[in-house]
Each structure stands twice: as C-alpha cells, then as structure tokens.
Amino acid sequence: MSRQPYIRPMSKTTWYMRNGRYKVYMLREMTCLLVGFYSFLVIFGLAALSSAERWNAFLASQQNAAMIAFHGFALIYFLIYQTFAWFELAPKAMPLQIGEKKLSDSYIVIAHYIVWAVLSAFIFWLAGVF
Amino acid sequence: MAVAKKAIVWGLFAAGGTVSSFVFPALITLFFLIAVGTTPDGLQYEKIHEFAASFLGKACLFIVISLSLWHAAHRLRVVFHDLGVRKDKVVANAVYLAAFVGTAMTAFYLFLIR
Amino acid sequence: MSKRQIELEVMRYDPEKDEAPWFQNYEVPCEEDWAILDAINYVKENIDTTLSYRWSCHMMVCGSCGMMVNGEPSLTCKTFIRDLPDKVRIEPLENFPIERDLVVVLDNVMEKLQTAQPYIIRKDPPPSDDKEYTQSRAALYKFKQYTMCINCMCCYAACPQYGLDQSFIGPAALALAHRYNLDSRDQGKAQRLDILADHDGVWDCSFVGACSEVCPKSVDPAAAIQQMKIEGAKEFWKQKLSGGKS
Ligand code: SF4
Ligand code: SF4
Ligand code: FES
Numbered sequence: 001m002s003r004q005p006y007i008r009p010m011s012k013t014t015w016y017m018r019n020g021r022y023k024v025y026m027l028r029e030m031t032c033l034l035v036g037f038y039s040f041l042v043i044f045g046l047a048a049l050s051s052a053e054r055w056n057a058f059l060a061s062q063q064n065a066a067m068i069a070f071h072g073f074a075l076i077y078f079l080i081y082q083t084f085a086w087f088e089l090a091p092k093a094m095p096l097q098i099g100e101k102k103l104s105d106s107y108i109v110i111a112h113y114i115v116w117a118v119l120s121a122f123i124f125w126l127a128g129v130f
Numbered sequence: 131m132a133v134a135k136k137a138i139v140w141g142l143f144a145a146g147g148t149v150s151s152f153v154f155p156a157l158i159t160l161f162f163l164i165a166v167g168t169t170p171d172g173l174q175y176e177k178i179h180e181f182a183a184s185f186l187g188k189a190c191l192f193i194v195i196s197l198s199l200w201h202a203a204h205r206l207r208v209v210f211h212d213l214g215v216r217k218d219k220v221v222a223n224a225v226y227l228a229a230f231v232g233t234a235m236t237a238f239y240l241f242l243i244r
Numbered sequence: 245m246s247k248r249q250i251e252l253e254v255m256r257y258d259p260e261k262d263e264a265p266w267f268q269n270y271e272v273p274c275e276e277d278w279a280i281l282d283a284i285n286y287v288k289e290n291i292d293t294t295l296s297y298r299w300s301c302h303m304m305v306c307g308s309c310g311m312m313v314n315g316e317p318s319l320t321c322k323t324f325i326r327d328l329p330d331k332v333r334i335e336p337l338e339n340f341p342i343e344r345d346l347v348v349v350l351d352n353v354m355e356k357l358q359t360a361q362p363y364i365i366r367k368d369p370p371p372s373d374d375k376e377y378t379q380s381r382a383a384l385y386k387f388k389q390y391t392m393c394i395n396c397m398c399c400y401a402a403c404p405q406y407g408l409d410q411s412f413i414g415p416a417a418l419a420l421a422h423r424y425n426l427d428s429r430d431q432g433k434a435q436r437l438d439i440l441a442d443h444d445g446v447w448d449c450s451f452v453g454a455c456s457e458v459c460p461k462s463v464d465p466a467a468a469i470q471q472m473k474i475e476g477a478k479e480f481w482k483q484k485l486s487g488g489k490s
Contacts, residue, residue, distance in 0.1 A: 004259035005341035005349045010407045013214035019315060022404060025452045029212065032205035035150050036228075038157060039198045043232060046191070046239035049182055052175040059173075062165045071162040079155055086151040089451065092467035093144075093474060100382045116152050123156040126181070128172030129163065133437055136447040137480035140473055208450050212404075 146201025203229035307394030360421035365432025390423035399455035415465035441476030
C-alpha cells in the first residue's frame with residue numbers, strides 16, 4: 001500500500017465565497033472601511049473648525065443626494081455588521097461567572113445595548129438634536 | 131519565545147472596535163442629519179467649536195478617533211490577508227502608518243482649536 | 245417504520261488508482277430515525293465494501309466520524325436523515341489531506357494538540373502524598389465546557405484561517421490550552437501563553453466563529469481564543485513591566 005494523500009486546493013483569494021458563514025464574516029470585516037472613512041471625515045471636520053466659513057463649507061459638502069444615500073447606507077450597514085455583531089460577540093471574549101453559574105450571554109449583550117442607547121442619547125443631546 | 135507584539139495592536143483593535151461600535155451609529159446619524167439639511171444646533175459653528183475647544187471635548191474626540199483608526203487599520207490588514215495579499219509586513223506598515231498619520235492629524239487640529 | 249430513499253453522493257479517492265477524488269452515488273433506503281452514519285454503514289454492508297471511513301462509538305463520544313455533510317463539518321452519528329434533503333453529499337473533512345475516501349490525515353493537528361501542553365503544570369510542589377488537589381465546583385465550572393472536546397476536528401474543517409495557513413495552531417488545540425489555563429490547580433499559564441500567544445498562535449484567528457458554530461459538543465473554541473487574546477495582551481504587559489524577556 002502506498003500512501004499518497006490528496007490535498008484539496010483552497011483559493012487564497014475567493015475562499016470566502018464557499019459558504020454563507022464566510023460571506024457574512026467578510027461583510028463584517030469590511031466595516032473597517034467605514035470606520036476609516038468616518039474617522040477621516042471627522043478629522044477633516046476638525047480641520048474645518050479653524051473658521052466659521054470653512055466649517056459651513058464642510059457642512060455644505062455633505063448636503064447632496066449622494067452623501068444622503070451614503071450616510072443612510074453606512075448607518076444601516078454599520079449597525080448590522082459592526083455594532084450588533086460586536087455586541088453579540090462581546091460576551092464570548094469576556095464571560096462572567098457568578099458563583100457556580102456562568103452568567104447567560106444574553107445579559108451581557110443586553111447590558112451592551114442599554115449602555116449604547118444611553119450613550120447615543122447623550123451624544124444626540126450634546127449635539128442638540130433634542 | 132514570548133508573547134508577540136501583536137498583543138499591542140490587538141489590544142488597540144479591540145478597544146477601537148468597542149468604542150466605534152458604541153459611538154459611530156450616533157456619529158453617522160449626525161452626518162445623515164447634516165446631509166438632509168437639518169443640522170442640529172449643537173453642530174453649528176459656535177457650539178461645536180466650543181465643544182472641541184474644551185479639554186473634555188478634545189479628550190473624547192482624540193480617544194474615539196485614534197482608537198477607531200487603529201481598529202480600522204488592523205482589520206484592514208486582516209482583510210488584505212483574507213483577500214490573498216500575502217505581503218503582510220508591507221500591508222501592516224502601510225495601514226498602521228495611515229492610522230498613525232490620522233492620529234497625529236487629530237492631535238494637531240485639536241491643538242489648533244482653542 | 246416508513247423508509248425514505250436517500251441519494252448519497254460520496255467522495256471517493258483511492259491513492260493507488262485515482263489522480264483526484266471523484267463522486268460516487270448510492271441509493272440508500274433509510275429508516276426515518278437514522279443518522280447519516282447509519283446510511284454510510286448501510287452502503288458499506290450492502291452495496292460497496294470498498295468504502296473507507298472512520299467511526300467507532302455511534303454515540304458522539306469517540307470523535308472519529310466527522311465528515312462534510314452537504315458542505316457542513318458534521319459528526320455523522322449526530323446528523324440525522326430527517327433534517328436533510330433527499331440528496332446528501334458526503335465529503336472528507338475540509339482542510340485536511342485525504343488518505344482514502346472519507347478518511348483524512350490528522351497528523352498535523354495531533355502535533356498541535358501537543359503544543360497546548362494539555363496537562364497540569366505545577367511550579368509549587370504538589371500537595372503532600374495522601375492529599376489531592378482540591379477544587380471547588382465554581383472553579384470547575386469555569387473550564388468544564390472546554391473539557392467536552394472529543395477531537396472530532398470539525399472545527400478545523402470549518403476554520404478558514406487554518407485552511408489558508410496550516411501553521412495556525414487552530415481552534416481545538418487552543419481551546420484545550422485554555423481549559424488548562426483556567427484550571428485552578430494549574431500554574432502553567434504563562435508558559436503556555438509564551439507559545440500560544442506568539443506567532444501562529446491566537447493572533448492568527450480572526451474570529452470568524454465558524455469553529456464554534458459547527459462544534460458538536462458546544463465547546464465554543466472561538467470564545468476560548470478571544471479570551472486567550474485578552475490574557476495574552478495582559479501577559480505581554482506583565483512581561484514588559486517586569487522588565488523581563490520580550
Ligand atoms: S472543539 Fe468541538 S469541533 Fe473542535 S475538535 Fe473539539 S469537539 Fe470537535
Ligand atoms: S474563530 Fe478563529 S479558530 Fe474559529 S474558525 Fe474562526 S478563525 Fe478559526
Ligand atoms: S462515531 Fe463516535 S462520535 Fe460519531
């Protein structure tokens with residue numbers, strides 16, 4: 001008997017098309033583009049704070065159909081693939097055990113949502129949305 | 131052998147992921163409000179300038195932006211790897227440099243606002 | 245009991261004859277309550293005696309019957325006909341070389357399990373002769389989940405990072421290391437992290453989470469790895485601050 005193990009090839013560039021789970025993972029990882037984009041957008045905003053004219057020009061640069069669509073899309077994408085995904089995974093990295101029992105993951109997830117809601121409300125209040 | 135330096139970048143990645151997950155939805159919503167022409171009062175020049183000029187405002191902005199940048203940089207590095215780009219050293223240097231430049235810009239512009 | 249006709253599409257590979265694997269179809273009259281493993285056993289006993297595959301316990305303890313069932317890494321004795329369509333594709337576990345038919349070569353992960361140093365490491369002397377290491381129930385429950393692993397290697401078949409780079413230590417071995425790191429009797433955490441939080445260790449995992457989703461024993465290796473990353477980060481600063489090696 002001769003051994004001749006067969007190695008199935010795996011594409012280094014398109015492997016994530018193999019199943020739905022991998023596709024969702026890639027969609028999640030792509031959120032980094034949004035994080036980078038908005039970080040730099042804020043940086044440009046900070047630069048524009050040097051004068052009222054520049055700041056208003058910065059605000060005006062956002063006010064067109066393309067940016068409305070982009071921000072809307074980005075918000076939904078980010079919520080699904082970054083915020084909710086992150087909260088979902090958080091209890092895995094930081095499990096809590098009280099006494100003998102492990103605290104159910106859902107408590108930690110819910111705690112994240114509560115903190116998030118409060119913090120978001122605070123930011124909106126600070127920005128004068130209400 | 132010892133614990134790899136990746137521990138540092140991963141730590142920043144995790145911190146940035148947490149911060150951005152919590153803060154960015156509100157941030158993007160604000161940009162959306164600006165875009166549709168209903169800029170909230172707090173984002174008018176006087177108010178936002180006052181916020182960015184305060185120590186607390188500066189601290190918050192700096193922490194959120196710098197950590198988020200590191201988060202994005204590290205994840206982008208992994209994305210490149212996952213897409214089959216195997217020059218990890220080059221990719222890592224490029225993305226971390228970008229994050230560093232962004233962080234320096236944040237510090238610089240915040241310093242100018244007073 | 246009523247029978248159900250299932251078409252099994254089985255990957256075949258004979259290292260002495262075949263250049264590459266190919267598929268062979270078998271019509272199997274299945275009982276409603278059968279697991280996929282029963283259907284494969286039926287083929288072996290009644291249709292084609294040349295089919296090679298591994299199994300032993302038929303009760304989810306030996307961990308030898310892992311295969312791809314319709315593309316999903318599964319324990320075939322735990323995957324039931326009633327949950328599957330009429331046509332089922334069976335392949336050997338993904339990411340492993342095929343020895344023959346449904347049998348894969350596991351040497352690589354067997355070595356990896358060693359690097360986890362899966363035994364209790366003591367710095368202090370053990371308790372005096374007639375005493376045992378005592379452990380509270382709370383301390384046991386901290387790691388109990390990670391002791392449930394049966395080395396079926398479904399998680400490795402699911403892990404894209406292992407598929408892309410076989411030097412990655414991978415889910416089960418890291419979960420196993422974590423199990424000992426969390427054990428209140430153990431003192432080898434720093435020693436394990438030295439290896440497992442280095443290159444090829446925990447950092448190569450990008451938290452796809454696929455390993456945990458397919459694990460038939462709910463071991464949740466992905467969680468173990470994330471926790472080890474946190475521990476690794478702490479250990480890094482500890483080594484730095486104590487001015488130690490780096
Ligand atoms: S962790 Fe789960 S999937 Fe992986 S070898 Fe152990 S039992 Fe199998
Ligand atoms: S979580 Fe990590 S170990 Fe598990 S499948 Fe994903 S990359 Fe692999
Ligand atoms: S045959 Fe033992 S686990 Fe399936």
